[in-house]
Amino acid sequence: MTNFVIPQIFDHETNQANLIIKSTSSFNALTELKNGYCDLALISASSQPVLSADISVSKKPLEREVTSLIVSKSKIDVYKILEKNNPLFSHLPYTAVESTQDALSNININKNSATFISARFLKYFEKDYNYHYTGVKNGFYALYKSNNFHTDEILKLIEMIKSSTK
Numbered sequence: 001m002t003n004f005v006i007p008q009i010f011d012h013e014t015n016q017a018n019l020i021i022k023s024t025s026s027f028n029a030l031t032e033l034k035n036g037y038c039d040l041a042l043i044s045a046s047s048q049p050v051l052s053a054d055i056s057v058s059k060k061p062l063e064r065e066v067t068s069l070i071v072s073k074s075k076i077d078v079y080k081i082l083e084k085n086n087p088l089f090s091h092l093p094y095t096a097v098e099s100t101q102d103a104l105s106n107i108n109i110n111k112n113s114a115t116f117i118s119a120r121f122l123k124y125f126e127k128d129y130n131y132h133y134t135g136v137k138n139g140f141y142a143l144y145k146s147n148n149f150h151t152d153e154i155l156k157l158i159e160m161i162k163s164s165t166k
Contacts, residue, residue, distance in 0.1 A: 043141045056132045058114035069094040070106045075116040
């Protein structure tokens with residue numbers, strides 16, 4: 001999430017606090033929060049169109065030759081947003097599968113299909129895939145310990161993040 005949220009709200013020139021930002025898995029972030037290694041964790045939750053973080057991928061050009069979508073259960077929310085807001089996806093039939101890996105396996109077999117993935121999956125693709133940024137970014141939960149002595153600063157940072165992602 002930090003790759004997409006923090007650059008919008010963080011001004012390095014006027015920063016007075018010692019703030020260290022890093023991107024990691026949700027599990028690692030929660031572990032670091034629990035163990036007191038960080039004060040704030042942003043955990044993603046797919047919900048709203050904000051930034052180009054999710055992409056669609058296919059073997060054929062999306063605009064012309066894709067005839068169906070194969071959507072993992074974890075990306076159904078992304079599909080619903082795109083179905084409503086993007087004419088490219090609104091008329092295509094879709095099939096729901098268990099996981100992103102299942103969806104990718106299916107588009108290898110059915111070359112006229114496309115699927116939705118998170119940007120981190122791009123490293124697994126060969127050159128014969130076509131990509132399309134969907135403009136859907138995950139919402140987030142901001143978690144912090146209630147007895148934190150930085151609570152005021154954390155709440156200000158959360159408000160800045162919320163106002164920059166509306």
